[in-house]
Amino acid sequence: MRIFRHLCVGLVVASMAAWSVPAWGQHHHGGHVDVRPYLSGGQIRIGAAELHGAVVEPISDDHRVFGSELGEEQPLFSDHPGFLAEPGAFPGGAGQWLAFDATAALGFWNGAGFGAVPAGESLTILLGSQEVNVSTGPVAGFPFALIDLAGGIHQHMEFYLLGSDGNPDPDDGIAPTIGIYLLELSLRTTMEGVAASDPFWIVFNNGDTEENHHEAMEWVEEHLVPEPAVGLMTAGLGMSLLLRRRRS
């Protein structure tokens, strides 16, 4: 299977002559894809990075769709994707914070697109004592990552899928509907004069098939990611699907 995976990676790499990160084609079997925010042109940009052991390896400068499997470690729970930026990603940003906002309602995959959740499900995003619940509309997030002295970050927030009873208890008899859920986020910073990121998406699989998960992520790539980034995103999606099941 590893040979097959390497062949797939090779095909994706070969299709991306314009890819701007030299290390992209190396060692992709060793990590998982995290959200990679960085500062460029006065705005937060979103790329992708992997963590290999302790090595941050940028794999894309433009990556908007990230996969996540709920229930791999605990039911209805994931702490992936993480948020991972290499040193220098935020020049002059040491001591400043990154925050997130949920910019749309929680979506649910209906086989042809994303619509409203079927049974009042919601998604809680938590870190430490701070949390927000995303349900029927946009909601302001909170500061979650301190930019370190080297200008990088590494932080994992926690994602809990809640049933209609508003709790994430998997044993209370009220479980969220099995299926694919969509979270739209953007990032902002306390750094002065830096614009928030464009939206990016996390596509959560709650017990559905890998095929449906893949299909839903492709739909997001085709219908939500803005046009200039689509080509890169399609290639990036392949990488994301190959790697998203890996745990750090």
Next chain:
Amino acid sequence: MRWIWHAMAVWAVASGLTAAVARGDCGGCAPTGHLGVALKAVQGGLETGVYVFDETNPATVDVGVRVWGGQPFQINPFDPYWTDLPCYGATTDSGLPPGSMVGFNILDDLKYWDGQGTVQFGPVPSNEKLIIRYGFNKRCAATGTGFVAGFNFQTVPTDGAFHRHLSYYLAGPNDDCTTVPPALTVPPADGIYLLKLQMTSTAGLAASQPIWLVFRNFPPERQDKENLHCMALLWVAHRLAVDRPRADLDFDRDVDVDDLARLEACASGPGVPYGEPCCSAADLDDDGDVDMTDFGVWQRCHSGAGRTAAVDCGS
């Protein structure tokens, strides 16, 4: 030239002349940064070391370390009584069987030192608790909790490498062990909190030797917070964990001129009690002064910068 340096150091320690220069400032410990608890399979058991989250030098280093400083409380303005450091990690040379799980147990009550005088850990003053949480799992250490069976928090991937953060919440007198996050209607007392753990594996590996997490909880404006944290780290390392020589006075496991400088700064002379509580770490023979005998211990342990010194070098 080394003999000149040593001669000068001998004169300074013998005379105690340098002590006045550095009164009240024994210094902080070596940077702890984004360092975690590294896990490694060694001879049928779990061994701990330092996990270095450094993108240019990924490593498990200093295998045998059993004391971590953690990220201090009260430095995150958005969430002052929560931290997720130290983290837990393994590198590709960990030897941990893929598919197995690693976890922890709490071995003892949460302990506390208020930062006054010399280091002395006792019960927490006002029923404070420390809660460890990952996802739906949470465990609590407080007065009277004793041994608490922990939980597994990481499945070992095929390459043996992982990096995991757990949440640590410091809870106040009015909080219980089950409500996370704590309401914190009354904040926990300022001071140093000590948590004793062991790491576990489902792979048939013996649990690790005890490890200690030494959490600092002082307001950012307190000037001596790093010194107090360092005093506690050294005390735990020297007296409980015994994972480095007594002559390592800056918590970096080597014995070099930096440690000698701290020894000199505390030098009082034979039979003359040292003045500052932080100088208790420099009293290497525990006789109440810092003198030539202590300098002798440093000499026997001198390993040079960056070279780990033997734990029993001073004996």
